[in-house]
Amino acid sequence: MRGSDNYLAQHLLTVGSGLVMLVALGMVFLYAPREAVMGDVQRIFYFHVASAWVGFFGFFVTFLAGVGYLLSGQRRWDVLALSSVEVGVTFITMTVVTGSLWAKPAWGTYWTWEPRLTISAVQLLIYVAYLMLRGSVEGREQRARFSSVYGIVAFVTVPLSWFAIRWWRTIHPDILTGGDQMAIAPRMIHTLLVSIGAFTLLYAALLSLRMKLEWTSDELIRMRLKLERRSRG
């Protein structure tokens, strides 16, 4: 389906994201300074923020792909939407898990209703629902249509939820998180930026692999149908 140029580009992307990820890891542990108040625990922050960014970005891509599908009806938009959600869900799960891991030593509890952590959990639930929806609709065209609509409406509600949750937290101030302002050193910012870059590359690599898998599965179905037709004579 795709030429050898794409094959090479895919490999470059996969290997490149691996290398940049190694650089990011090195920076997180060797380059970034130790945070004064929280200590080494704070180092999880770089991957936590990076995975949150990729999750959110992935869902944004799904939103755009949903619009693209509804306007054009082309299969490739649906493949992009599905792949982006699957990769996004993986990263947003990582965000929620690293958030809880960080919350335990920093605030003494695995879960706080901190707005950013809460909105990540809400997004996780929304896009798990998206995948459940895809699993229970018959027919490729209908599945693509419904999930495009859901991907669009869901993405629009996320900012509304964000504001509602934030105001809700200001009414019930969280003593645990109060006054825990992190002082950001320049080296921390460099590390964060490289981490975000590494995660974005990883997202792109996983996305293109996932899309390729979907195309291959389409191809397989087509070949099977052809074979069946031929064997029937």
Next chain:
Amino acid sequence: MSFLRKLLAVINKDIAAEMHTREIISAMLVFSLLQLLIFSFALDLHAAIAETVAPGVLWATIVFAGTLGLNRSLAREQRNSCIDGLLLAPMSRSAIFFGKVAGNFLFMVLVEAALVPLFSALFGVALFRLSVLLVLGLGTLGYASVGTLMAAIAVNTRAREVMLPVLLFPLALPVLIGAVQATGGLVSGGSLVDVAAWVRVLVVYDLVITAVSLVTFGYVLEG
């Protein structure tokens, strides 16, 4: 025929069907009464804590009962392919959408009309005020709006009864937060000005979600 008359025709159709079967209102009403019973035992609802938890219990009841009504309202169109008849009728998709939303809103409000006095009497919370009713209306409108769209999707899936709450609840979160906070503020003696921020959340949500649902509803029906 003007847009308004087409809209009223869709609402009239839903009311006529409901008068014959009474399946939507009766299901929601009985279910919400049972929920009140369960909540009062589960939370040990007595006067001392009623004021704190009442808004949450009220909205949880409305949200859960609402899914029953929404599901039935759209499943009714699915049965015997009634939806094809609606699509063949000479009217725009937006008239169908607003008609269905209005019908669902109406049925939910009727159930709330029974629920609110009962709730006030049982738990000694003053809900029968214009400001509380306004919040109820705004919250129900947003919920009915996004709920109608989600139910239109859910009735076409394999596990329709399960699918609707799974799809709808995470999207209805801003309504729930806004409505519970606004109701709570009013119940504990505040005025509309005190809960203006939450009322604004509800209004913004209603506007945004109705616009997005309106645009996408046509895509759900076609095919």
